[in-house]
Amino acid sequence: MYIQKYQTFRKGDVIDYIEIPDGRYGARGLPRMKKKKPTKEQIAEINKQNKERRCRAYLMEYFRPGDTFATWTYRPSARPPDMKSALKDFQKSIRKVREEYKKRGYELFWIRNIEKGTRGAWHIHLAVNAIPGTAEILRKAWTKGGIYIETIRDSEKFGDDDMTRLAAYLTKDAKMGDKKDDGSREKPRLKESSYGHSRNMQLPPVRKRKLQHWKKEVKPKKGYYIARIWEGINPYTGFKYRRYTMIRIERRHDDEGSDLRHHHSGRSRRKRRKLRSCRGIHHPKGA
Structure with a gap:
């Protein structure tokens, strides 16, 4: 059974x-x-896989290949002293984005990963549902440094049909590196990370059926x-x-x-x- x-x-x-x-x-x-x-090591691997799968489920339900992937970067003089400060920076900026979406009659959905590299640089990877003017909204909301923007489908790093590569990219952490072609892991390139998503995303239920063979x-x-x-x-x-x-x-x-x-x-x-x-x-x- x-x-x-x-x-x-x-x-x-x-x-x-x-x-x-x-x-x-x-x-x-x-x-x-x-x-x-x-x-x-096996427990860490299965926890990472579960995290990726849940992120992938959010991406498959709420995002399209034509939606937006952005990276907010920090200029050296504006880098946060710790993750708590980086979270405050993100919350302040995403609040501005949400307000602009609301003005235009849209609801905002987002998934983000705040990352601190091993050399001390900070940045925030962010996936948002695209509406007319999304790029300009994201630029105006972020005042701590630069911004890189692309559509999900056009990315060489994660432009696949089922969001698997993007989910892995958005859930990187300091414990495990990227997965190689042979299934092994590279050394972690992050010193610290914080993954999160907007609270207005509800996942469809998991259904079950029995198979005889x-x-x-x-x-x-x-x-x-x-x-x-x-x-x-x-x-x-x-x-x-x-x-x-x-x-x-x-x-x-x-x-x-x-x-x-x-x-x-x-x-x-x-x-x-x-x-x-x-x-x-x-x-x-x-x-």
Whole structure:
């Protein structure tokens, strides 16, 4: 017996799957390694992967290839003394961005990573949903140094279909370096980092279904293609697992940037507050 977990993003344009054996029944027919206690390095690796996957889920649901990736840099004389000060700088600037979006009738979604390099330089990587005038809004909001702006799809570093490379880039930390082609990690290039995202992004639920057999080959649903697939063996349980992402060939929504779903609406905000209230969730005010 096996379990398939899946999340549907962008109203069905993207579907993310994971297939694993049901732990209650074992993994009949699959080779199993001897169960081992995870090492500190393995725990750090799985924590990093979980962080990347959650960031990727936010990106797939709320961002498009035509949305904006920016880097706010600090001039040497304006560098913050510590991460607490850098967070205040970010909060002050992103508040200005949010106000400008609101004036134009849009809701702002963002994901950021504040980074301090090993040589002492600071910068902030930031993904935001694009609207008319986004570049100018970001420039005016940041007064501590320069800014680099590009669209997600045009980046050589992370311009892929399923946001995997961008999620890895936005979740870099001081504990683990970038992943090499062979799967190993480089030495960390950061001394300190702080990852975060806007509080107005709710992820779709993870759904489950039981599978009777482990398919040797995954085939895409009609009208979809498989953007990426991983297969491996869990180092803790010794069981096989599989992850893959399907994307609709003819997408319902424009990939140039944010669609009408991102348009600011008092009614939609009231609906979200009501939903949070029903779930017993409270989000304090602030950036």
